[in-house]
Amino acid sequence: MTAPSTAPVPAPHQGEADEGWVRWPAEFVQRYQDAGYWGDQTLDGLLREWARRFGPATALVSGAERISYAALDEAVDDLSAGLASLGIGPGDHLVVHLPNRAEFVTVLFALMRLGAIGVMALPAHRRVEIEHFARLSGAVGYVVADRHGGFDYRELAREVVDAVPSVRHVLVAGDPGPGSGRGVFTGLAELAAAGRSARLAATSGAAGVGREPGDIALLLISGGTTGKPKLIPRTHRDYAYNARASAQVCGLTADDVYLVALPAAHNFPLACPGILGAFGVGATVVMASASSPDVVFDLIARERVTVTAAVPPLARLWVEAAGWEGPDTTSLRLVQVGGAKLDEGLAQRIPPTLGARVQQVFGMAEGLLNFTRLDDPDEIVFTSQGRPLAEADEIRVLDGSGRPVAPGQVGELWTRGPYTIRGYYRAAEHNTTVFGADGFFRTGDLVRQLPTGHLVVEGRVKDVINRGGENVSAGELEEHLLTHPAIALAAVVGLPDPDVGESVCAAVVPVAGGAVRLKEIKNYLRDRGLARFMLPDRLAVVGEFPYTAVGKIDKRELRRRLEQ
Missing domain, CATH: 3.40.50.980 (Rossmann fold)
Structure with missing residues (x-):
């Protein structure tokens, strides 16, 4: 892992006009190919190879279907x-x-x-x-x-x-x-x-x-941290590496059975190592129709599942249910937890309750993945969010002025590497704000790096609420709230919640004589077509908002008041 000293400076990108996305520069293509990160096959071409290598072995279990x-x-x-x-x-x-x-x-x-x-x-x-x-x-x-x-x-x-x-x-x-x-x-x-x-x-x-392997294989969905969700172009070769290297870190083999308990379209269960990583070693993938303990525990016992992934609220639900259900999880060897920061107490409960090692995963659909390793000491596994997947992952932890922070101090995470994109799809203007001229991606995450290289996530710069692994854009939700005829002003903040990490709180100033209630607001937003996870958990009706010196709503002060 290298960390060049030059601070990234956002600048206009080239190459977006014709294709709508930014390819890796030729020098990086050559670098990653020479180092063996990138192969010369498309993902569907790899499926052909897997069919030849593992032909009669069970690839996929879905309900009553068992597909070789x-x-x-x-x-x-x-x-x-x-x-x-x-x-x-x-x-x-x-x-x-x-x-x-x-x-x-x-x-x-x-x-x-x-x-x-x-x-x-x-x-x-x-x-x-x-x-x-x-x-x-x-x-x-x-x-x-x-x-x-x-x-x-x-x-x-x-x-x-x-x-x-x-x-x-x-x-x-x-x-x-x-x-x-x-x-x-x-x-x-x-x-x-x-x-x-x-x-x-x-x-x-x-x-x-x-x-070609360098073409787009699929478009993932961003967490929608700024406005509407962005489309993330993942190429055949970068995504193949993403899955293959993740499988290696997890020690995945043909003897493993991987349970897809999270939505399969999410980067985590799709390629970290997920479905693609499991296929690459000839393992069996089991699709769970739901992530509830009864469905998951039944599949673990029946299919002898060895590896699965969860977000922290789901992991907590499984642990609590296992405490009184006593399910057969004897086949389980590894539970990955990511999508939001895993608290130390819950991390410590997973091994004795589910009988499996816990692995923290901190990453993003845009690329960079961090894993605790299978041979890391418990202290590291329970308290850090892992270290970068590839030696070629370049990490910078910078202050607000773009200067590197002192070792161990908190700063914003910037990164580039063989599986981190160079720009969102058809988002040229936005790309100038989150990608440096040298290709570094501004993640918006606040982290500190341990001497071992492991990262500890301390928060976010972006105005987004991580509700149980789902990213809720405060700005987007505010725009919808402000269309309600009874709402004059709106501000959305995240509040600590023991079950989902952060709950979504909509603070509103009603119009004169207006009345708003949470249930009615939820129905209104649902009718506007918002996803369920975007709906507020709490509604705070206030007379006025606190403001900063430049006239913006002071969300830090608002959050403090609401927490009290």
Whole structure:
């Protein structure tokens, strides 16, 4: 790990105009290739290799389905042929909005095999976010489940196709139901069957297209720390390294069984090491339909799960439930916890309660990952958020003036490396504020670095609330609150919460004679299409806000008052 002394200075980026994203400069491409970080295969090409190496072994368990590596590769060929019959091809974008089920995996790889790009939406996202993703990416399609968690995604799809002209296809896992508006609703099973028939008639498998390893493989979703969520371009070669190196750090082998308990579209369970890292070593991936203790404990016992990942509130729920349920977790060897800072007390409870080692993971969908190592002493594992994954990860901890802080002091984390992006997708103006001219990414996280290289997270610079691993943009939520006719002023802050880390508190000044209540505000925001995790947990009605000397709402003072 190196740490150049020159402080990064935000500056305009080159190369965005034509493609909408920033590629690594040629000198870094050569550097990372020469050092062995980057390979020469696409992710769907790697799936072909895994099918050859691990053919009959079980790749994926989803409900009653048990799919071998060879069968998974064939299913991807079938679906890619079906997608091609709709005219979907290289460079097309589709918003993928699926829960944890087998179709998530086949859709992801089928799009890559065609050279198309999936935009990885999370199940909790709703109309506001989905329309934003579709418009920003110019999506031609939207992939959903019929129903999940009591929500009918087909109804949402009808709203999306009516609002976003580019969306021509709605692909449904399950019953497509009657279509409406401009969108053509097609069942994924029907599409795959048609694709298989076409492939057999042609007597050859889907060959894929000429995508390069340095091209975008998929677009992840940012936490929405400033305004609406950003799209994060992950290339085949950087994401392949991300998954492969994470699997090595976790000691993953073909004997492991990885449980996807978090939403599969999230970077953590997808590639840290997640689904991709497990496939790379021939392990088995088990999809959990829900993350509740009853579902998770049943799968751990039945499938002999060895590794899984959780956010701190979920880990706390599992630990507390295990204390009185007494589940069979004897197969479990490693529980990764990330997405938010894990408190020391909970970290200490996981090993004796679940019978597994705990691993702290601090990272971001934009790239940099930090892991505590399997041979780290307990003191480090319980109190730090890990050290960088790669030797080539470059770390700077800077003060507000862009100067390095003294060793062990708190500062803002900047980073660049072989799997950290150089810019968000189609966000040239925003990129000038968070990426330095030398490629360093300004994370907005406040950290201090231990002599061992491990990082301890101390907070954030960005105006974002980490609610149980979900990032809630205070600014975006405030914009929605201010559209309510009874609200004159609004400020959103995070307050300490023992269950979710930070609760979302909406402080509002009502208009004269206006009355606002939490339940009514939640219903209003839900009707505007906000995701459930964006809704405030608390409502504070105040007469006025404290202000700074320059006339801005003083959120630090407001938070102090609300905590009292």
